[in-house]
Amino acid sequence: MGKKAVHAPLMEALIRYRTQGNASFHVPGHKNGQVYEHENIASLLQEVMSIDATEITGLDDLHHPEDVIREGQELAAKCFGAEESFWLIGGSTVGNLAMILTVCTEPGDLLLVQRNVHKSVLNGLMLSGANAVFLDPEIDTLSGLAVAPTTDTIKAALKAYPSAKGVLLTLPNYYGMGHDLKATAKACHAAHVPLLIDEAHGAHYGLHPRLPASALSCGADVVVQSTHKMLPAMTMGAMLHVQGERIHRELLRQRLAMVQSSSPSYPLMASLDLARWYIEVYGTDAFTVGLAAADAFRKGLEQLPRFRLLEPTQQALEGEYAHRGISEVLERADEGISGYSTQDPFKLVLYDTWGILDGFGLKHELETYGCVPEMSDEKHVVLLFTLGSTAKDASHLLQALVHIDNDIRFKETAGEPGATEKEQQRLELDFSTWNNDRMKGYSSPVPFGLRPISPDQMDTVPVDESAGRVAAEMIIPYPPGIPLLYAGETITEAIALRMSRLRELGANWHGVADESMLTIRVFRLQ
Numbered sequence: 001m002g003k004k005a006v007h008a009p010l011m012e013a014l015i016r017y018r019t020q021g022n023a024s025f026h027v028p029g030h031k032n033g034q035v036y037e038h039e040n041i042a043s044l045l046q047e048v049m050s051i052d053a054t055e056i057t058g059l060d061d062l063h064h065p066e067d068v069i070r071e072g073q074e075l076a077a078k079c080f081g082a083e084e085s086f087w088l089i090g091g092s093t094v095g096n097l098a099m100i101l102t103v104c105t106e107p108g109d110l111l112l113v114q115r116n117v118h119k120s121v122l123n124g125l126m127l128s129g130a131n132a133v134f135l136d137p138e139i140d141t142l143s144g145l146a147v148a149p150t151t152d153t154i155k156a157a158l159k160a161y162p163s164a165k166g167v168l169l170t171l172p173n174y175y176g177m178g179h180d181l182k183a184t185a186k187a188c189h190a191a192h193v194p195l196l197i198d199e200a201h202g203a204h205y206g207l208h209p210r211l212p213a214s215a216l217s218c219g220a221d222v223v224v225q226s227t228h229k230m231l232p233a234m235t236m237g238a239m240l241h242v243q244g245e246r247i248h249r250e251l252l253r254q255r256l257a258m259v260q261s262s263s264p265s266y267p268l269m270a271s272l273d274l275a276r277w278y279i280e281v282y283g284t285d286a287f288t289v290g291l292a293a294a295d296a297f298r299k300g301l302e303q304l305p306r307f308r309l310l311e312p313t314q315q316a317l318e319g320e321y322a323h324r325g326i327s328e329v330l331e332r333a334d335e336g337i338s339g340y341s342t343q344d345p346f347k348l349v350l351y352d353t354w355g356i357l358d359g360f361g362l363k364h365e366l367e368t369y370g371c372v373p374e375m376s377d378e379k380h381v382v383l384l385f386t387l388g389s390t391a392k393d394a395s396h397l398l399q400a401l402v403h404i405d406n407d408i409r410f411k412e413t414a415g416e417p418g419a420t421e422k423e424q425q426r427l428e429l430d431f432s433t434w435n436n437d438r439m440k441g442y443s444s445p446v447p448f449g450l451r452p453i454s455p456d457q458m459d460t461v462p463v464d465e466s467a468g469r470v471a472a473e474m475i476i477p478y479p480p481g482i483p484l485l486y487a488g489e490t491i492t493e494a495i496a497l498r499m500s501r502l503r504e505l506g507a508n509w510h511g512v513a514d515e516s517m518l519t520i521r522v523f524r525l526q
């Protein structure tokens, strides 16, 4: 790998700060870690604390950048293809909030929003008091996973709601599935609205020929990326990128200042500076080792045909389930083409073609062999490789799968009664925690706001009997953090069933009133 001379202005300023060793008469209270000097328990953190500075002379100010932070952000904009980039120290979460608060400025402003979005988007709608018209995402017929709305759906919604302030989509999805956004951007711009993209999972897009194009390069106006997810920044380190005239930049700055701490973490910001520096120093070579690791895993998996990876092609179907004679799956797949055209080569979505281990079970087994996946759903396990992954990681993972495959507990028993029936049942499920209920195009406007629901407006009912009622709380399986329900959404049979199934499969939940998920809060019937 050839090394270029590239600056990381904030990182360099922090190294100077540490070397100078000036006496601190300022926050933070740990005084560059001095407090913990003799405490073994803190030794790991002490190194970090030695650069955990604040807005003193020479270290600039995130909310009024004039020096090293400004330079770092400008370099980031250049690297990621934006006109202007903003470092985020609260993850894509704050980026999504700021993006919505910038575009929806009056209560009741209307935003077209893909339904299967991260909870931060729904929280942004609540904060801004916006009305959302939800857009139905395409479902990939083979995997059953929701991707994003088609351009046709977006065009139809834009036509029906010409007062919309913008269109907000999430691409790629948690599974690395996506499609080219150029046509969508063009449709939005023809309707004079900005395209807002939650690209939390695609910070690395466009940085290597094998990676899909970035949302910015497709024409999106504002893009939020979790640099900490797919690039090497520290957790919570993210970026918001803007281009063009459709976004009110001054308002955006104000909104960012509103949702971000006035004491942003310097190690975190430095890690953003460093992640961009690393990409610039090594260029596409930065991805060579990680991609080779993912490829080695793919290749090794050919020796274990029981386990398959999702691919955005029909070829994946060939042989798939066919030997098991499940005509329904073939029929479904026959009618459809993949609901997506791009797949992140770093996201490997694995499943057991025998249907014996569901996604949660497979994840658990991998963990017992020391391999910790990113997440699982009813069928799949998402294995996240990055530029930091190695051939050793790939080999460890393959070994784990060999063990699982050999384990008698997970062997298919020939003629096992009910095996086909069991699989059939699984296939009837709408597979993903990522999916919501189908809407046929787009919804009517849904008002969001912050007014709490008072106890006398609510009843608590068994989840299994909740169909037909209106949810009075957000129900969020986590990961991926896509609300199955928001407060005010009618609970359909399918969603009630999904909640029960996810509960049985041991899914994790965020913020639910009853953590056992046996009951749910609903609006009291009038």
Ligand SMILES: Cc1ncc(COP(=O)(O)O)c(C=O)c1O
Pocket: 090, 091, 092, 093, 094, 096, 117, 118, 120, 170, 174, 198, 200, 201, 226, 236, 238, 480, 481
């Ligand atoms: C699609 C999507 N958007 C936004 C977020 C929030 O990102 P962060 O964790 O960086 O705040 C997530 C988190 O998983 C996500 O999956």
